Amino acid sequence: MSDNHHTPASEETGDTGFFEKPGMRKILWVALLASCAIFAALGIYGMVAGWMHPYFTLDGLPVFYALAGAIVAAVLGAGGRLLSEALTKPSDYYDSPADETRPDDGEGRP
Amino acid sequence: MSDLLAGLIQNPGMLLIVAGVIVALLPGRQLRAIAALAAIIGCYALLASYGTAPMDAPVLMGESTLFGLDLVSIRIDRLSVVFATLFFIAAGLNAIYGWLHASRMEASMGLIYAGAAIGGVLAGDLLTLFIFWELAALSSVFIVWGGGTHAAFKAGMRYLVIQVGSGMALMAGVALTVAATGETAFTAMSLTAEDGSLNIAALLIFIGFGVKAGFPLLHFWLPDAYPRASAVGAVMLSAFTTKMAIYALARGFPGEDILMLIGAVMAVAFIFFGAAASDLRRVLAYSLNSQLGFMVCGIGIGSELAINGAVAHAFASVIYKGMLFMAMGAVLTRAGTLRAAHLSGLYRAMPLTALVAFIGALTITGVPLFAGFVTKSMTISAAGYYEHMLVWLALIAATVGAVNNIGVRIFHDTFMGARSDAAKVSGDAPLPMLIAMALAAAICLVVGIQPTLLWSMLPFDYDYAAYTMDHLITQMQLILFAVLLFALARRFGLAARPRDGVLLDVDWLYRVPGRIALAGVVRGTAAAWHRLWWGIQAGVARLVKGLYDTHGPEGALARSWPVGFMALFTAVVLGLMLIVTFVAY
Amino acid sequence: MAIPGLEQLPVLPVVIPLVAAPLTLLMKPGRAPWAWATLVSWVTFVVTLLLLEAVWVHGPVEYAMGGWGAPEGMSAPIGITYYVDLANALVLTLVAGIASVVFPYAYYSVESEIDHRQTPAFYTALLICFTGLLGVTITGDAFNVFVFLEISSLSTYALIAMGARNDRRALTASFNYLVMGTIGATFYVIGIGLLYQATGTLNMLDLHQQLMGQSNRMVEAGFAFIITGIGLKLAMVPLHLWLPNAYCYAPSAISAFLAATATKVQVYIILRFMFSVFGFEFAFLEVALNAFIVLGIVGMFYASFVAVFRDNVKQMLAYSSIAQIGYMLLGISFGTVDGVAASLIHVFNHALIKAALFMGVGCVVLRLGSSNFAAFNGLAKRMPWTAWGLIISGLSLVGVPLTVGFISKWKLMEAAFQTQTFIPPLLIVLLIGASSLLAAIYIGRLAYAMLLQPVPEDAEPVKEAPHLMRITMWIMVLANIWFFxxxxxxxxxxxRAAQALLDTGLGYGGAY
Incomplete structure (x- = not known):
């Protein structure tokens, strides 16, 4: 049931924004990968050179934070997905659609 | 009489409440907004004139008595002043944000609500705290109702019950404290009495605070009510209630060990709910709840650094979370929906709002140069220094959660990507909204770049260096690799948005089986009652009939009780009374 | 003890309205009877204030009617005596105070709800009812209580029935109340009869002396009859069924007056009999106190639940009154100074709350002709003064700080923590809290309707209630804040009143 989300169907119609252009996307990817690599390298260097001060033995591992970030992100992605599958009900589960609409109160709300 | 009133009137929060009443009477949105802003500035000037005082030597003002109990309307020390200042900033931003869009109700109740929160943090004793605690609950429910839909009415009712319930727990705890000690002072308490037994009074107060602080299982009102409010209302709601509870916990239960566990669970559990929710303001609500976990952890650790961290994080959290709610409110105002499934690529129509959301994401995830980095580091460091490894891990996980919930869900999925139909909106956020968001973003940056400005306001003097190579590298590693993983998952089609619909939470327990059970009990009792009554009536029909005949206009009687029944019932009660008398003695 | 310079003061609160009532009947319909009744209520209020002050300063006052006091060598007076201590001075002041605000309020409401020609009769009945309530409170003679009880009840039946012009159901409501009220009064008089047989006296103080140490079947049965009889008049659950309709269909001003005074006077009688007449030596008192805990708690919840689901605001408030009586019974049931004081405080505060609420509803009935929830939609836009008055007094009912409701609830909780009953104090406190959540729900529902519901589209524009009604209503609303x-x-x-009552109950005599 993962195809609930509307894949916005506009790339064929030429309605492409600045950040969606292929060249821009490539630049963003390179920037992300490069900064990941730099900070991982800095972390390893700092640990070897001895000016990093870990709190525990666990984060004495030079790339501990990188691993933690990736692992938690993976667990969270999967967990969130499972939770969504298990606990999401149709939007009229508690309230009927009529309950969600606002009666015009004449206050001139936008 | 007069000294109690005079004491209360010295409290800037109380003055703001009075101003809220006056604002309700003014015509025109602009005039109300100007009056509200003037009142906020005026009341802040009053607070500023009181100055500040160190934690161990608070300045007490407005002392009075209420039937023999000592009340202290104002306690000025660094903890109360920093929260009061924060609430004034939030109230000011709210007033600007709602310049064109706040209804009369929201403008005035928003001011009263802010005033109640300010009064609460300045209150020097438990009774005064309770007064403002209750006023905050009652004024904020109108803001939930301001959403205008029937769903908002129902959510508001649920919100009202749980908020007043929190007040009742607090009141019961205070009454017990007074009955036991005769003291009303609001100072640090402990859940365990000196002989090791449970301190019931403190526990009741703790539960009262916990409801408003969104403790797990007591949190369900928060994601239920906040997304129902109007664009303006949700911003107001996000600032005060929960942070007032954080203040109360920091004042009442610093170093209470159980808070570390509660905070860790909060920080971790709610990021999963945030990842699964489909309404964007509900995502924000869960994310807010997870951030509250940071503060609760800090209070639980209880060291000077940790308390400072909790307070600083509360400060930053009000600003950036308010900013994110503002951005979502702007989206709601323009696009008319906040269902994640319908929104993407909004940056092209609303570039400035997108920028604000981006700054919000950078702040909450803790990217250096933004407020979140300096405030989060304090709590994480405190957890590290005091060797609370589980807490420390939970806080790291919560940071990654913020990357997903805010960075990916709120910023990337909503504003970036190909443009959806709902995202083809008429323009960027209205000007006052933009101004408020810009001011909030500026505060995030200023605190991030110049943290000593905030640290000079914190409760304790603690020399803490946030910008060390260690922090920079570890924090960036954490964020960048999390982003990398989410990006890779998107790239290879492993991640999809959560399903569209309502996400069930523990409130399901009372909204579905609870309601069915209650209806069943009511129906069952009514049925049993009728059977009993008709049984009795059949037996004494002749007797009752005599009275029935004298019975006046018929027809409209359907719901009233026949007099014969009442007479019979009285006889039964008397009989019981007599039997008990004779049997008992 | 007599009050120096004001020897006749104790008799005045009864005599003034009693003499004034028949005169009202002779007046021309319209303004005159109303003005006269108002004047009488004000004079009476001043007298009761003087009396309260005198009792506060000089201690309890005894007044022997016609000088028929106790002859030499006898402990009991021959005639009827009035006996005023702080407990009944407080209730007297309350009744007269409420009357002095509700009577002026009544004018427009009565003009629209009662046949014009009947107004002299209406105000006569109102003054008689007023006399009865004051008499019940002031007298120190058990049989005299019955007489005044009947005086007030009979006039109340007539007053409620006058609501029939608006809604014929008032007749049935009045009839139901008549039957039930008569049964209650009969039980009471049977109880008095039994006590008289056991002791040979009707004077309350003397009864107390005679009953000391007596605990036989006859006295116990008398006690049961009295408590059941008064419980019925008090609308104690489960004897409350007459009340909702009586309050709902009575003319608005009468609802306000009765809700604020009638049941309060009955609470006072219960207190008087339990502690001043029977006292703690009487073993059965303990049973009654325990019964009150249960009945009080059941009433708090049952009636509040019903109130949540009512579609008529007057009826909702009537059920809320039954729930509030539960609080008062709970306070009494603790059997401590704090508990009885909490009960008396709530008697006073609840009178202010309910008077303000029913007066607000009366304004709505006057302008919109209905007290159904639908009439309240968007009321804050149509009648802002009335709507905000209702909201503030509603908050007071919930027990929000800065209103008197908070004082009541706080005192009750504080008292609950210091008691030893078969229910743990903590549970009682939590139940008090839980039941005020129910109050928050039904008041929240009303506030939502008034503030956030749109005005019905086909609604005709309405004016605010007349100044007189608004001002008198707001006097009550402000009293709700003032007394905080x-x-x-x-x-x-x-x-102090509770202290005195319990001292008598414990057999210390009056150490006021």
Whole structure:
């Protein structure tokens, strides 16, 4: 049931924004990968050179934070997905659609 | 009489409440907004004139008595002043944000609500705290109702019950404290009495605070009510209630060990709910709840650094979370929906709002140069220094959660990507909204770049260096690799948005089986009652009939009780009374 | 003890309205009877205030009617005596105070709800009812209580029935109340009869002396009859069924007056009999106190639940009254000074709350002709003064700080923590809290309707209620706030009054 989300169907119609252009996307990817690599390298260097001060033995591992970030992100992605599958009900589960609409109160709300 | 009133009137929060009443009477949105802003500035000037005082030597003002109990309307020390200042900033931003869009109700109740929160943090004793605690609950429910839909009415009712319930727990705890000690002072308490037994009074107060602080299982009102409010209302709601509870916990239960566990669970559990929710303001609500976990952890650790961290994080959290709610409110105002499934690529129509959301994401995830980095580091460091490894891990996980919930869900999925139909909106956020968001973003940056400005306001003097190579590298590693993983998952089609619909939470327990059970009990009792009554009536029909005949206009009687029944019932009660008398003695 | 310079003062609160009532009947319909009744209520109020002050300063006052006091060598007086201590001085002041605000309020409401020609009769009945309530409170003679009880009840039946012009159901409501009220009064008089047989006296103080140490079947049966009889008049659950319709269909001003005074007077009688007449030596008192705990708690919840689901605001408030009586019974049931004081405080505060609420509803009935929830939609836009008055007094009902409701609830909780009953104090406190959540729900529902519901589209424009009604209503609303700050009158007097009652009950005599 993962195809609930509307894949916005506009790339064929030429309605492409600045950040969606292929060249821009490539630049963003390179920037992300490069900064990941730099900070991982800095972390390893700092640990070897001895000016990093870990709190525990666990984060004495030079790339501990990188691993933690990736692992938690993976667990969270999967967990969130499972939770969504298990606990999401149709939007009229508690309230009927009529309950969600606002009666015009004449206050001139936008 | 007069000294109690005079004491209360010295409290800037109380003055703001009075101003809220006056604002309700003014015509025109602009005039109300100007009056509200003037009142906020005026009341802040009053607070500023009181100055500040160190934690161990608070300045007490407005002392009075209420039937023999000592009340202290104002306690000025660094903890109360920093929260009061924060609430004034939030109230000011709210007033600007709602310049064109706040209804009369929201403008005035928003001011009263802010005033109640300010009064609460300045209150020097438990009774005064309770007064403002209750006023905050009652004024904020109108803001939930301001959403205008029937769903908002129902959510508001649920919100009202749980908020007043929190007040009742607090009141019961205070009454017990007074009955036991005769003291009303609001100072640090402990859940365990000196002989090791449970301190019931403190526990009741703790539960009262916990409801408003969104403790797990007591949190369900928060994601239920906040997304129902109007664009303006949700911003107001996000600032005060929960942070007032954080203040109360920091004042009442610093170093209470159980808070570390509660905070860790909060920080971790709610990021999963945030990842699964489909309404964007509900995502924000869960994310807010997870951030509250940071503060609760800090209070639980209880060291000077940790308390400072909790307070600083509360400060930053009000600003950036308010900013994110503002951005979502702007989206709601323009696009008319906040269902994640319908929104993407909004940056092209609303570039400035997108920028604000981006700054919000950078702040909450803790990217250096933004407020979140300096405030989060304090709590994480405190957890590290005091060797609370589980807490420390939970806080790291919560940071990654913020990357997903805010960075990916709120910023990337909503504003970036190909443009959806709902995202083809008429323009960027209205000007006052933009101004408020810009001011909030500026505060995030200023605190991030110049943290000593905030640290000079914190409760304790603690020399803490946030910008060390260690922090920079570890924090960036954490964020960048999390982003990398989410990006890779998107790239290879492993991640999809959560399903569209309502996400069930523990409130399901009372909204579905609870309601069915209650209806069943009511129906069952009514049925049993009728059977009993008709049984009795059949037996004494002749007797009752005599009275029935004298019975006046018929027809409209359907719901009233026949007099014969009442007479019979009285006889039964008397009989019981007599039997008990004779049997008992 | 007599009051120096004001020897006749204790008799005046009864005599003034009693003499004034028949005169009202002779007046021309319209303004005159109303003005006269108002004047009488004000004079009476001043007298009761003087009396309260005198009792506060000089201690309890005894007044022998016609000088028929106790002859030499006899302990009991021959005739009827009036006996005023702080407990009944407080209730007297309350009744007269409420009357002095509700009577002026009544004018427009009565003009629209009662046949014009009947107004003299209406105000006559109102004054008689007023006399009865004051008499019940002031007298120190058990049989005299019955007489005044009947005086007030009979006039009340007539007053409720006058609501029939608006809604014929008032007749049935009045009839139901008549039957039930008569049964209650009969039970009471049977109880008095039994006590008379056991002791040979009707004077309350003397009864107390005679009953000391007596605990036989006859006295116990008398006690049961009296408590059941008064419980019925008090609308104690489960004897409350007459009340909702009586309050709902009565003319608005009568609802306000009765809700604020009638049941309060009955609470006072219960207190008087339990502690001043029977006392703790009487073993059965303990059973009754335990019964009150259960009945009080059941009433708090049952009636509040019903109130949540009512579609008529008057009926909702009537059920809320039954729930509030539960609080008062709970306070009595603790059997401590704090508990009885809390009960008396709530008697006072609840009178202010309910008077303001029913007066607000009366304004709505006057302008919109209905007290159904639908009439309240968007009321804050149509009648802002009335709507905000209702909201503030509603908050007071919930027990929000800065209103008197908070004082009541706080005192009750504080008292609950210091008691030893078969229910743990903590549970009682939590139940009090839980039941005020129910109050928050039904008041929240009303507030939502008034503030956030749109005005019906086809609604005709309405004016605010007349100034007179608005001002009198707001006097009550402001009293709800004033007495939060000014607790000397309520907490101070009630605590001393409770002390006196319990001292008598414990057999210390009056150490006021």
């Amino acid at each position: 700050f000014q607790t000397d009158v309520t907490v101070g007097v009630a605590t």
